[in-house]
Amino acid sequence: MDIEKFVEAEGRDDKIKQVRAKIDELGIEYLYLQFVSVTGKIMGKGIPSDHWETVAKKGFQLVYGATVNLFTDRAGNYLGYGPEAAELVGIPEPETFMQLPWAPQIGRFYCTLFRNREEKVDPGAYLTSDCRGNLRRLHEEFTAKHGTKLRIGTEPEMMWLKFDENGKPGPGYSKPYCYHIDQFESLRPVSMQVIRYARRMGLDMIQGDHEDAPGQLELNWMFDDVLRNADRLTTYRQICAQVARENGIFACFMTKPFMGVSASGCHHNMSLWHGGEDQFVACGNDKADLPGMIDNYMYVKGGDNTFMPDDDDPQMPGKEGLKAIGGVVHHLQALTAIGASTVNSYRRLWDTGFWAPVFADWGFQNRTTGLRVSAPGRFEYRSVDSMVNPYLMGSTLLAAMDDGLENSLDPGEPEERNIYEAIEAGKEVR
Secondary structure, eight states: OHHHHHHTOTTHHHHHHHHHHHHHHHTOOEEEEEEEOTTSOEEEEEEEGGGHHHHHHHOEEEEGGGGGTTOBOTTSOBSSSOTTSOEEEEEEOGGGOEEETTEEEEEEEEEEEEOOTTOSSSTTOBOTTOHHHHHHHHHHHHHHHHSOEEEEEEEEEEEEEEEOTTSSEEEESSOOOTTOHHHHHHTHHHHHHHHHHHHHTTOOEEEEEEOSSTTEEEEEEOOEEHHHHHHHHHHHHHHHHHHHHHHTOEEEOOSOSSTTSOOOBEEEEEEEEEOOEEEEOOTTOOGGGOSBOGGGGEEEEOSEETTSOSSSOTTSOOHHHHHHHHHHHHTHHHHHHHHSOSTTHHHHHHOGGGOOOOSSOEEESOTTSSEEEEETTEEEEOSOBTTOOHHHHHHHHHHHHHHHHHTTOOOOSOOOSOHHHHHHTTOOOO
């Protein structure tokens, strides 16, 4: 069974013991066992920390429908799995253990999901609706095939809103002035608390700014392995929700709550690498006294970036990079269904006066196309917004690049013009 191989993996028992030592050292009383639903929601269960060793071996059970939020469609039918379906088994990953900085008595884990051990079909197999587990396995298959690993850095935009007189999320906390430091400063108590919590939890924060919608901020951390970055984006959303509770405001990751101003995107900057090694990044923490397992503070460094230019033109990616970008351009419509996945997402794409990525083209530093070379060796995928499930997005980007590399897909010539002006001049663009 897949579940037994996972539980009995070499070195896992030692990590389980290390977590117990951390639990005792930090005074952890309760544990959150988390996984991520198809829409990117954080799901799971909580247990007293006394039961850590038992749950680490046997896992916990929860209805399959939790992977689809236990929500119903318009007809009242449960999405994905009905109430008659069996229960999944979630196995916590000890290396993801982290103390919550705002609730020091609570520890958190990410989990891998499996079919129930007693299922008649594929008992104990990896659960196909586990988007996080799927990303890990698909990335391993991609690396075995092409010899490269995907690194991603995300740019999560979101809005901080006030509550109206009815207690509902209302107007933005600040004015829609992009890059204005006075507007950035107006949200300083919020942004600095987010940064403190984020660094405590292993996010190597690098920059931030006020964007051009009411209350809209973007805070960035260092790029990393695609799975770890997805975990950090999920953690970042949890942090924002907590900081909002502490400040009596609302952390809004809805893509476009207001028309007439920019929406919230989540651009994915990606590159494929040969080699590289994990290195510890303290993020302001004492290595001898970390509030979590050291894996949370590791970032892959070094190696050979296959997206770097082959010749003297710093704006033109190398041959392997062009094939990968060809796959992404070729599959842009399908990728958009994953990266812009809600009805509200299409308000962002329709309101095209705000650099919306609606055209299947690419260029160097060209923000009017769906994909751009944002710097030598780095592609920015733009048709993705703030509600994205980063695990599904990473998996589908891998699939698109696999097709591009396997079939030498040509992305065409880069577009240097404003895409709207190019279309007016007669260019045909999908």
